[in-house]
Amino acid sequence: MVVKILVIEDEPDIRENLEDILKAESFAVITAKDGYEGVAKAIAELPDLILCDRMMRPGDGTYVLRTIRGNNTTSQIPFIFLTAMAAHNDVREGMNEGADDYLSKPFSRFDLLAAIYAQLEKAKSRAADTKSKIAVISEALRTQLNHIYGNLELYRQDNPNVLQNEEFSDAWNATLLVTVKLEKLIAALVPKAPY
Template identity: 55%
Template sequence: MNKKILIIEDNDAIRENIVEILGMANYDVCEADNGKIGVEMALKYLPDIILCDVMMPELDGYGVLHMLNKYVETSTIPFIFLTAKADHNDLRKGMEMGADDYLTKPFDDMELLNAIDVRLRKKAHTELQQHNKNNDFNALLSKTNGLAEFAKLIEGHRNREFRKNQIIYYEADVGRGLYLVVKGRVKTIKLSQDGRELMTGMYSAGDYLGVNAMFSNNPYADTATAIEDSKICMIPSEEMEKVLNLYPDVARKFIHLLSCDNQDKEEQLLQLAYNSVRKKMAGAILRLYHQQTSNNDRVSITREDLAAMSCMAIETVSRTLSDFKNEKLIDRQGTIITIMDLERLSKMKN
């Protein structure tokens, strides 16, 4: 099925040229000559991607993006601005509102097609990754014999209690087995040469620690610490080996979980390397929000841990959180961050 693209552009010649190019590229194209009609068509046709001019009568491009962000069904559609201006402040305003990209007029055919292709592929990857992440743990405990035996193995082990800030294992320790977080939250960190912490992972109930070490037969690559009172189930390596050898379905599921975890870490490293301070902070808060098991808008984390998670200085964390609070994206009382506008925060990190 061909991808649907909505073009919102008041200049007839430019709009017709874009429609012709995309039609030849086998996209299904719909068009609007002003912002108000564009919003109506986006809600009606739910396109896969939207290209929108910035300067238009009736409703400009910023207004179109603002309106579409209000609706759940259109808030995640990739959005590319078309503009004759390349002013830094205008670009920043659009990106902070949630635009995914900018094309500066005049642009050639390949610039247009490449920008669309990149955004469509990124959207497809994100949707697949989120689908896998939501379903993998439930699939791991499905009704197949091997997975049922693995569930019994977990039930047969006593849970060990760890107090807040207690070390579960240290970096370079010999891997003794697999850890399952039964209750609470755990962070994993690596120390840089100058002593700063980089948080490599945050884990909550149902998550596994030490999967890489178990499969590679190497020492742990980071240090795991309870960030609140937690219960942990440790499954010794020799028992895990027996289960993996006897039941290929268990092995396949763990390999899949490991692959997804590595993809998540790669994405996190790219964000830390290239994203702005605001995007990194939005991404860190949203990761905490999506990892929690309770259904509320509050997350709990210290400034120090948030700095380690987003690879920023503590002073930068404080300043950015204050900016977010002033913009009514969040509220903050001590270590408690309350998300006030999830939609805007989600748009900001993309």
């Protein structure tokens, strides 16, 4: 799978230089010339990582970061600020705003790629952890659904005439339908483990 990186940078020379470096590493590169275009492309393209200048107009890096973090579909995308603002309090402010990393201009090709690969590895680890948690939760939900269905079936077997009651029959059928729907939702999240 090709990794997509969105570069949001208002200086054309810097943007092109970043694009060349990233393409040389076989990344798919998307570029944006300002924050507004960057946000639109982030939402449309869902990149694997965002490199964003902090000081640009219109739509500075802070606007981009807050918008990205505030959107459910983009909130987990690794975000690296690129900026000439290198004072300690500037770096701290950028990190407090939710950036995953902060590179001060000028930076070396090595530093850029090291930051990118570190953030991609962290994102991969978070995704694996999330997938593992979903699998555990899914299996627990399956167990509870089986328990519900089993108890209903036992009750029906112990009371053979119970389905003749229209209210109970409707409730029985609705409950079975819900358990089937929930099982399908769970299966869509995580396929059933083979035994």
